[in-house]
Amino acid sequence: SFKGKVAVVSGSTSGIGLGIAGALAARGAALTINGFGDPAEIEKIRQGLADTYGVEVAYDGADLSKPDQVRALVAAAEARFGRVDILVNNAGIQFVAPIEDFPAERWDAVIAINLSAVFHATAAALPGMKARNFGRIINIASAHGLVASANKAAYVAAKHGVVGLTKVTALETARTGITANAICPGWVLTPLVQKQIDAIAARDGITEPEARHKLLAEKQPSLDFATPEQIGELAAYLASDAAAQVRGASISIDGAWTAQ
Ligand code: NAD
Known part of the structure; x- marks a missing residue:
């Protein structure tokens, strides 16, 4: 059970992030959810998680394309809950175009949200995790962190970057109670x-x-x-004590996409 633990899940107003938030809340973690959307819809999601699982759930509207806001997302959760034990870097966007037509502005946005935000959130969360000698950093990469597809230059570059950053994080925390892993969904x-x-x-x-x-x-x-709930269960495993020696791994959940 994650009772007494605090999680931050970026990009959790929709999709995979919401599935992960549900899996962590179901095990008793207090949560900060984050992401864009209609305020009334988001409040319904927040209240729904809190009521269904009997945990405290905060919403933070940080824009993860902005480094200061990424760091403030972690700081606000620490201020509110006193700690961040589980950091799930999930927010991500896609844009599809051949390289020569790829708008530079879209390249910058995908790199900022899908890659740089992982760096900033990790940097912000590590000092507290090190002080408590416990942490779980779970980065939502992709099959595109391991193999490529045409027309997804920024996304594939960012996700390969996330897989690499996850390995560095695991090495820098190897002798601590902090683990870092990547999930690679198809x-x-x-x-x-x-x-x-x-x-x-x-x-x-x-x-x-x-x-x-x-x-x-x-x-x-x-x-x-694959379903958001299945990704949520894998994230919950990685956050558990059973996964203490799973470190720097990239775990595929991709219907054999990358087995080919
Ligand atoms: P989604 O579009 O359903 O959800 C994305 C979430 O991120 C939403 O909550 C959105 O509001 C939030 N978000 C987007 N831009 C943001 C920003 N600037 N600041 C804060 N929040 C922002 O997408 P999803 O499919 O659930 O994707 C979640 C993650 O999983 C992404 O990193 C994505 O690359 C990865 N992924 C998805 C798939 C897939 O097939 N859906 C496969 C592999 C990896």
Whole structure:
């Protein structure tokens, strides 16, 4: 159980982050959730987690493209709850274009949110974790942290960067009670992926279910999506005492995408 533990999950108003927040709250962790969206919707999510699991849940609207706000997200959780034991760096965005057409502004945004925010949050959380000699840093990378796809230059570069940063974090904390690991999901049916399915349907003039199948068939041999709840269970394992010697690992949950 994570009773008495405090978690910060970035990008947890939707998708995978919300699945992870639920899995940690279900085990008794107090939480800060973060991300964008309609304020009333977000309050419903916050209250829902608190009521369902009987834990304290705070919302922080930090924009993770801004280094100061990333660091302030960790500082605010420490101020409110007295500690951050579990840091889940999950917020991420996608943009798809060939390199020569890739807008420099989109490159900068993807690198800032998907990679630099992981660095800033980790740097902000480590001093407190070291002082308490306990911490779990869980970075949501991707199959694209291990292999590439065309037209995803910024995302693939950022996710490979996250896998590398996770290894450095694990080495720098190797003799402490802090662990750092990366989760590498394949396709998970979230708003981020739904946009790509809709784009395929429009481009190829096919139905939404046909586009879904096409997206899966191209990369994911299981032909099925992983779910936010399944990613949440893996994160909960990595946060547990049982995972104390899982360090610097990149764990795939990708329907055999990267087995090929
Ligand atoms: P999503 O779009 O459903 O959720 C992304 C979350 O990040 C939302 O809460 C959003 O509000 C938040 N966010 C976006 N920009 C932000 C910013 N500037 N500041 C703060 N929060 C911000 O996406 P998802 O599919 O759940 O993705 C979550 C993570 O999982 C990402 O890092 C993504 O790269 C990774 N991932 C997703 C898949 C997939 O198939 N869905 C696969 C592998 C990895």
